[in-house]
Amino acid sequence: MAGDPPIATPADRHYERTRHVWAHRNADSGRVRIGIDALALESLGELAYVALRATGSSVARGESVGTLEAAKMTSDIATPIAGKIVARNDVVLGDPLAVNREPYGGGWLLELEPSAWEDDAAELVTGSDVAEWAAGEAARIAAEGRLD
Amino acid sequence: MWRLLQDDGASAAGGLAGDEMLATRVGALASPPVLRLYTYRPHAALVGRFQDVRQEVCVDWCIENDIDIGRRPTGGGAIIMGPDQLGVALALPRRSEGFDGGARARMARFSDGIVRGLSALGVAAEFQGKNDLGVRGRKIAGLGLHRAPSGSLLFHASILVDLDVALMSRVLRLPLPAETDADRDAIALRTTTVRTEAGSRVPMDAVRHEIACGFAVAFGVDLESSECDSEERDLAALLEQEKYRRDAWVWQRTAVPDATGAARTKTGGGDLEVRVRLAGGMIKAVAIEGDFFATDAAVTAVESGLRWHPTKTDAIRHTVRSLWTESRDATVLADELATAVLRAIANAHHAVDPYGCFVTPETARG
Numbered sequence: 001m002a003g004d005p006p007i008a009t010p011a012d013r014h015y016e017r018t019r020h021v022w023a024h025r026n027a028d029s030g031r032v033r034i035g036i037d038a039l040a041l042e043s044l045g046e047l048a049y050v051a052l053r054a055t056g057s058s059v060a061r062g063e064s065v066g067t068l069e070a071a072k073m074t075s076d077i078a079t080p081i082a083g084k085i086v087a088r089n090d091v092v093l094g095d096p097l098a099v100n101r102e103p104y105g106g107g108w109l110l111e112l113e114p115s116a117w118e119d120d121a122a123e124l125v126t127g128s129d130v131a132e133w134a135a136g137e138a139a140r141i142a143a144e145g146r147l148d
Numbered sequence: 149m150w151r152l153l154q155d156d157g158a159s160a161a162g163g164l165a166g167d168e169m170l171a172t173r174v175g176a177l178a179s180p181p182v183l184r185l186y187t188y189r190p191h192a193a194l195v196g197r198f199q200d201v202r203q204e205v206c207v208d209w210c211i212e213n214d215i216d217i218g219r220r221p222t223g224g225g226a227i228i229m230g231p232d233q234l235g236v237a238l239a240l241p242r243r244s245e246g247f248d249g250g251a252r253a254r255m256a257r258f259s260d261g262i263v264r265g266l267s268a269l270g271v272a273a274e275f276q277g278k279n280d281l282g283v284r285g286r287k288i289a290g291l292g293l294h295r296a297p298s299g300s301l302l303f304h305a306s307i308l309v310d311l312d313v314a315l316m317s318r319v320l321r322l323p324l325p326a327e328t329d330a331d332r333d334a335i336a337l338r339t340t341t342v343r344t345e346a347g348s349r350v351p352m353d354a355v356r357h358e359i360a361c362g363f364a365v366a367f368g369v370d371l372e373s374s375e376c377d378s379e380e381r382d383l384a385a386l387l388e389q390e391k392y393r394r395d396a397w398v399w400q401r402t403a404v405p406d407a408t409g410a411a412r413t414k415t416g417g418g419d420l421e422v423r424v425r426l427a428g429g430m431i432k433a434v435a436i437e438g439d440f441f442a443t444d445a446a447v448t449a450v451e452s453g454l455r456w457h458p459t460k461t462d463a464i465r466h467t468v469r470s471l472w473t474e475s476r477d478a479t480v481l482a483d484e485l486a487t488a489v490l491r492a493i494a495n496a497h498h499a500v501d502p503y504g505c506f507v508t509p510e511t512a513r514g
Contacts, residue, residue, distance in 0.1 A: 046458045048223070048430045049198035049404055064297040067197065069223040071278050071456060073255075074197045075295040093403035097429045097458070 007038045009134040010104055014124035016080035017133065022104070023080045023124060025117065032081055032117065035108040036068075036099055039134065043141050044070040047096035052077075052109055058084045061120050065110055068096070081120040083112035150367075151374035152360055153184040156231070160192040160218025163229075165388035167237040167302060168221055169380055174239040175298030179380075183261075183363050183371060184237040185356045191230040192216040193319050196223045196292070198402045198427075209318055219398050222292030222304040224279060224456075225432065228319050232310035232341075234355055236262065238303040238363070242295065255279050255291050258303040262289055265362025266307075269355065271345040277452030281305075285445035285452070286340040308341045309355050323408075323425050323433040334437065337444055338451065404428040409496025411488050415440065417479025422488040426496050431457045434489065442478035446471075450485065459493050 009015065013024035020040035025032045041047075052066040059065055064076040065085065089108050092098050099107035114120065125133045158166065163186065173179040193205045193215055201207060201217060204226035210217055229235060238258060256275045263281065266273045266288070273289065276282040281289040292304040313336045317326030325331045343349055364371050376384065391397050410423040418440030425433040434454045436447050453471045457464065465486045472482035 046430065048427055048456060049402055051198065051402070069196075069198050071223075073293040073295065074221060074223045076297040078297060090403070094405065095428060096404065 011130040083114040087111035152371040160216035161392035169384040171239040171302040175300030188229040234307040236305035260366040261363030265359035285448035407496040411491035
């Protein structure tokens with residue numbers, strides 16, 4: 001809406017273009033955290049429940065790694081990168097609203113040991129491209145009211 | 149052209165597996181959109197995607213009485229299904245013309261077919277709250293939506309063609325007590341049925357026909373009667389065995405804590421009692437009772453509007469004020485009602501035993 005502040009999409013991470021899941025690589029460990037971006041949460045509203053895959057499983061890019069429920073709509077969470085799940089944020093399982101409160105911080109979902117980071121990252125939006133992509137998505141969501 | 153599937157006597161696992169199979173096929177573009185109108189065999193208790201069966205269903209009674217228990221892929225609360233409740237499953241590609249909007253807008257759009265169908269039967273239903281269809285505030289259908297990983301949307305609805313309230317109160321753990329006839333009358337006030345509203349024993353097939361016509365008109369599509377092919381039957385059977393019949397699916401638990409609480413208060417307009425059921429920071433159900441005066445529609449509008457609503461104080465006050473304003477003759481003020489809801493929530497968070505803490509808060513009348 002005109003006059004509203006832009007929805008936060010920090011440029012320090014990578015974003016899946018349509019599913020609105022972010023990926024952030026720790027330069028030291030090489031591990032990648034994923035979470036839901038604020039654009040998606042703007043559309044979904046408050047989360048009532050989150051379920052996440054257990055650690056230890058290997059997943060392909062685009063595969064479902066969890067499910068969420070908001071306003072009686074349930075939706076699968078598709079991972080933007082391939083890899084092995086090495087950590088799960090159990091805080092958001094008991095307090096899904098933590099995702100709404102801190103989508104890029106305490107509301108992260110899973111941590112993966114990536115199996116093809118360079119290839120997967122090349123498919124995602126990052127850096128100086130984020131602002132333009134986010135503005136376009138915000139406009140689309142405002143017009144259509146939905147995510148893909 | 150959409151496919152129209154019609155069947156009866158589904159088991160809990162078989163019915164839900166069939167719906168997911170259809171969503172999978174539509175998402176993979178192996179099938180055009182599908183509208184399935186079906187009933188379950190007597191009877192099935194179906195919980196929402198994330199609900200804890202033991203919190204929502206009287207499990208021991210269900211086992212003793214051969215009541216099937218299943219878990220839907222769609223969200224929302226527990227329901228009872230049988231020969232007198234029409235199940236609606238609509239599977240569409242995720243990007244479909246005319247289905248823009250957030251979850252609520254799309255749910256309203258999808259339910260338009262049901263509204264038109266019911267209208268043809270003389271039942272004036274309308275979208276209420278986040279995800280119900282109601283008649284004068286009384287629920288006649290529950291709605292749910294699932295974005296499947298296959299790239300499709302699965303819209304679910306359960307239409308109360310008829311309802312045995314006594315049976316429902318034995319099968320489901322309801323937010324209101326259900327021990328006496330008066331209790332069950334209070335529960336019945338929150339719901340209505342096609343047969344009650346139509347004033348006659350409308351046959352299930354007549355309802356099914358009108359709902360199908362309603363969808364055809366609402367979406368400007370032709371419906372072609374269809375059956376599942378062998379590949380679809382095999383996929384449904386696989387989903388039934390590998391997912392919907394498995395204990396790991398049906399009996400899964402959520403880490404979100406459930407809580408119940410109540411608050412009773414005296415207002416200048418009469419006694420007011422509010423009961424709430426919470427799932428973490430969200431309200432799952434609210435029941436409002438008392439000897440104050442208000443229309444049933446006003447009470448159920450607030451109950452419906454607060455379902456799956458965050459427990460934030462400002463948001464609750466805003467919602468109650470916006471919904472209660474229509475009840476100008478009510479003897480309880482909106483702020484008194486909101487305060488009682490908030491007290492019930494506070495008690496739920498602190499309750500040691502359910503409904504154990506009652507308070508008389510200050511009221512807006514001072």
